[in-house]
Amino acid sequence: VTIEDSFGLQTNGFQGQDHRTDQVRGRLDAVLIAARVAPKTTHIGFVPTALVTHTEPFHVSKAIATLDYVSKGRAGVRAQISGRAVESDHFGRRHIPEFEPKDIGTVEVTELITELFDEAGEYVEIVRRLWDSWEDDAEIRDAATGRFIDREKLHYIDFHGKYLSVKGPSIVPRPPQGQPIVAALAHSTIPYRFAARSSDVVFVTPTDSRSAAEIVAQVGVEQALAGRARQRLHVFADLVVFLDTEAESGADRKNRLDRLDGAAYASDAHIFTGSAAQLADLLAAWQQAGITGYRLRPGSLPDDLATIGRSLVPELQSRGLFRTAYEATTLRGLLGLERPANRYAPAILEGASS
Amino acid sequence: MTKPRKQIHLAAHFPGVNNTTVWSDPRSGSHIEFDSFVRFAQVAERAKFDFLFLAEGLRLREQNGKIYDLDVVGRPDTFTILAALAAVTEKLGLTGTINSTFNEPYDVARQFATLDLLSGGRGAWNVVTSWDAFTGENFRRGGYLPKEQRYERAESFLQAANTLFDSWSGVEVLADKGTGQFLSDDAPGSFAVRDEFFDIEGHFNVPSSPQGRPVIFQAGDSDAGREFAAASADAIFSRHGTLEAGQAFYSDVKRRLPAYGRTAADLLVLPAATFVLGDTEAEAQDYAYEVRRAQVSGQTAIKFAEQLWNRDLSDYDPDGPLPAIDPLVGENTIARGRASVRINENPIDVANRWREIAAAKGLSLREVVVEVTSRQNFIGTPETVATTIDEYVQADASDGFILVPHITPDGLAEFADKVVPILQERGVFRTEYEGSTLREHLGLRVPAPRQRVGAGDRSSA
Numbered sequence: 001v002t003i004e005d006s007f008g009l010q011t012n013g014f015q016g017q018d019h020r021t022d023q024v025r026g027r028l029d030a031v032l033i034a035a036r037v038a039p040k041t042t043h044i045g046f047v048p049t050a051l052v053t054h055t056e057p058f059h060v061s062k063a064i065a066t067l068d069y070v071s072k073g074r075a076g077v078r079a080q081i082s083g084r085a086v087e088s089d090h091f092g093r094r095h096i097p098e099f100e101p102k103d104i105g106t107v108e109v110t111e112l113i114t115e116l117f118d119e120a121g122e123y124v125e126i127v128r129r130l131w132d133s134w135e136d137d138a139e140i141r142d143a144a145t146g147r148f149i150d151r152e153k154l155h156y157i158d159f160h161g162k163y164l165s166v167k168g169p170s171i172v173p174r175p176p177q178g179q180p181i182v183a184a185l186a187h188s189t190i191p192y193r194f195a196a197r198s199s200d201v202v203f204v205t206p207t208d209s210r211s212a213a214e215i216v217a218q219v220g221v222e223q224a225l226a227g228r229a230r231q232r233l234h235v236f237a238d239l240v241v242f243l244d245t246e247a248e249s250g251a252d253r254k255n256r257l258d259r260l261d262g263a264a265y266a267s268d269a270h271i272f273t274g275s276a277a278q279l280a281d282l283l284a285a286w287q288q289a290g291i292t293g294y295r296l297r298p299g300s301l302p303d304d305l306a307t308i309g310r311s312l313v314p315e316l317q318s319r320g321l322f323r324t325a326y327e328a329t330t331l332r333g334l335l336g337l338e339r340p341a342n343r344y345a346p347a348i349l350e351g352a353s354s
Numbered sequence: 355m356t357k358p359r360k361q362i363h364l365a366a367h368f369p370g371v372n373n374t375t376v377w378s379d380p381r382s383g384s385h386i387e388f389d390s391f392v393r394f395a396q397v398a399e400r401a402k403f404d405f406l407f408l409a410e411g412l413r414l415r416e417q418n419g420k421i422y423d424l425d426v427v428g429r430p431d432t433f434t435i436l437a438a439l440a441a442v443t444e445k446l447g448l449t450g451t452i453n454s455t456f457n458e459p460y461d462v463a464r465q466f467a468t469l470d471l472l473s474g475g476r477g478a479w480n481v482v483t484s485w486d487a488f489t490g491e492n493f494r495r496g497g498y499l500p501k502e503q504r505y506e507r508a509e510s511f512l513q514a515a516n517t518l519f520d521s522w523s524g525v526e527v528l529a530d531k532g533t534g535q536f537l538s539d540d541a542p543g544s545f546a547v548r549d550e551f552f553d554i555e556g557h558f559n560v561p562s563s564p565q566g567r568p569v570i571f572q573a574g575d576s577d578a579g580r581e582f583a584a585a586s587a588d589a590i591f592s593r594h595g596t597l598e599a600g601q602a603f604y605s606d607v608k609r610r611l612p613a614y615g616r617t618a619a620d621l622l623v624l625p626a627a628t629f630v631l632g633d634t635e636a637e638a639q640d641y642a643y644e645v646r647r648a649q650v651s652g653q654t655a656i657k658f659a660e661q662l663w664n665r666d667l668s669d670y671d672p673d674g675p676l677p678a679i680d681p682l683v684g685e686n687t688i689a690r691g692r693a694s695v696r697i698n699e700n701p702i703d704v705a706n707r708w709r710e711i712a713a714a715k716g717l718s719l720r721e722v723v724v725e726v727t728s729r730q731n732f733i734g735t736p737e738t739v740a741t742t743i744d745e746y747v748q749a750d751a752s753d754g755f756i757l758v759p760h761i762t763p764d765g766l767a768e769f770a771d772k773v774v775p776i777l778q779e780r781g782v783f784r785t786e787y788e789g790s791t792l793r794e795h796l797g798l799r800v801p802a803p804r805q806r807v808g809a810g811d812r813s814s815a
Contacts (some may be wrong), residue, residue, distance in 0.1 A: 007460065009543065009557050017557065019540040026527065026542065026561045029468040035437035036472040039388070055461060058412070058492045059431070066434035070388045090460040092554040134428070143378040146653045149428075151421040154414070167491035169421075171411060173386055173428050260534065
């Protein structure tokens with residue numbers, strides 16, 4: 001499950017506010033929603049959005065580490081920048097100039113976006129180092145010597161970047177997964193670069209198999225440039241889905257909702273309408289193009305979420321494309337990722353390897 | 355007519371990172387695993403406590419240039435734990451200590467407003483401040499705040515957060531399927547704050563909670579801290595061990611309220627308190643001494659002495675006499691990350707007092723530290739502890755207590771099972787929750803929303 005967030009009211013516009021009263025406005029802090037729901041579930045992973053532009057990596061690192069404890073190893077975080085002027089006015093510490101879609105590609109806006117993503121890169125690096133700043137066995141509770149921790153196993157991260165500096169160590173011991181999952185949503189080169197450097201899962205928005213393959217290739221190039229070619233980086237395609245049910249076709253549901261809203265629904269992601277079997281065909285085809293997973297955005301709740309569970313999941317299972325039972329208890333496990341070694345722990349030497 | 359007996363408020367403090375916790379006791383569990391928090395919270399709720407309390411520290415403590423390793427080290431994130439506890443409790447208030455120095459009002463107000471909504475109106479914020487460059491090294495803001503400005507900024511920060519909490523009045527969300535209206539207001543959450551510390555404006559994006567605003571706690575004991583509490587807090591988290599000290603503090607802060615248009619009922623005084631129970635008085639006293647010895651090992655005693663002396667005393671014998679040399683006066687360079695010792699006001703006077711105690715009773719360094727750092731408030735049988743707590747509250751030394759057990763997470767159970775029923779029998783503590791929000795548990799009014807900025811015309815139309 002992913003949970004969106006923002007430091008301002010939702011809007012259909014690019015900047016500012018649209019003053020609409022007929023759509024949902026207002027939202028809760030995503031990390032805290034995840035924490036509120038996690039104890040009520042047992043296997044599903046949680047990837048809430050954390051906004052990095054105006055916040056502290058120290059706070060976010062300990063919040064996600066704690067979400068990992070609360071969920072017993074099912075936490076992740078999607079790192080998102082905030083490039084909207086109205087959101088910077090809510091903080092008043094730095095001014096982010098207003099720009100419109102037509103300005104994207106200009107030197108000023110490219111510089112701004114590059115800077116925000118570079119800062120996000122430093123931010124994620126700090127978050128990750130803090131997760132490793134305690135070795136797994138740092139808490140020793142050694143009554144004989146009176147020591148609660150072995151302080152040799154706690155590490156200052158001493159990060160000094162262009163934008164951020166943090167000393168460490170974290171106040172939270174290393175989380176159950178070692179490194180919770182970091183995710184990013186990306187639509188173009190600068191965010192692909194950020195995702196390839198910093199994340200374990202990148203959400204992308206292809207429109208067909210060919211664009212899926214192109215995006216996978218672009219992400220692969222950035223991954224190699226970041227020196228991470230041998231690390232597993234999941235490329236998840238985002239899809240908005242309106243699925244056929246017995247009562248109503250997906251296309252009819254979308255049209256009905258469009259009429260109610262007075263405008264055709266638009267999204268950054270591909271909008272699929274059709275049957276569960278057709279969607280399964282599409283997912284299988286994009287998988288061939290290199291997509292390793294999908295983030296389905298139900299077109300309407302609860303209808304499309306229920307239909308995903310009732311129709312799509314059995315369809316994929318019958319084709320051998322989706323699990324029939326949880327194979328792991330952690331989110332890393334579900335994504336096929338090992339629990340990583342701690343960057344600060346001395347490497348365990350294998351004497352017999354020569 | 356006799357004065358009606360005050361109802362006692364009780365809360366449970368999940369122990370933090372000081373030597374209260376006897377972690378070497380075999381019954382002592384994790385301070386990090388969520389299950390410990392669940393057990394602790396559920397005991398508190400079973401006993402009908404008002405709330406659970408979490409402290410905060412944003413940099414691990416150091417002494418002699420090294421991370422302090424003799425006490426519990428590490429704790430989870432306050433907001434995340436409280437939001438998760440909202441899932442496993444129904445009535446218990448959820449109070450978190452959050453530093454205003456290393457945060458911004460919009461972000462903190464969002465997190466508290468979220469916690470308050472996710473818990474059905476059970477959130478509370480203990481507002482603390484810092485001027486500590488040592489902690490600031492963990493933040494992009496750094497330790498930029500001069501000491502004398504910390505309460506000014508905290509007051510300003512809290513007022514800004516209140517403006518945000520009040521920016522939704524509670525009537526905005528219609529979600530009317532018939533008319534297709536989701537909102538009654540096309541610009542909900544409008545706000546603007548401009549003062550010496552903040553220049554922010556826009557729209558807050560979290561709707562208001564069932565209790566209006568989270569309950570506000572304040573924990574400082576200085577004159578500025580008391581004034582801050584009188585102006586803006588709903589409750590004070592204090593530390594006054596004796597009846598007389600408690601009464602003096604209580605009357606002092608309540609006396610300050612009328613100047614702010616507030617009454618005595620608008621501000622609760624809730625000191626932290628420890629307890630040790632036994633089947634007889636003698637047994638309780640013996641066990642209390644044993645706990646004190648466990649809390650102050652020889653090593654811990656040396657560390658405490660170093661904090662006062664502001665010198666490296668690692669060569670001293672804890673079972674020998676106090677150092678003959680005097681403490682170093684000034685900024686404490688030995689211990690960092692401890693608010694209590696940043697500057698010891700009169701270390702030489704305090705050292706001389708320690709020496710007098712040692713001479714009068716023939717005590718070693720360790721025994722002196724055991725004696726002078728004792729924060730054990732209630733020692734006795736369940737019956738006598740219940741009586742003492744009731745006396746303190748009825749004598750206006752407090753409105754209740756925030757209890758800190760020395761065993762985590764199960765140390766609270768004995769109090770819940772043995773002392774609470776006696777208080778209930780005497781009619782001074784609830785047997786069922788009457789309300790569902792923390793304001794209702796504490797008998798606090800829902801604050802009236804202030805005049806909203808920029809949206810007044812629309813909302814009054």
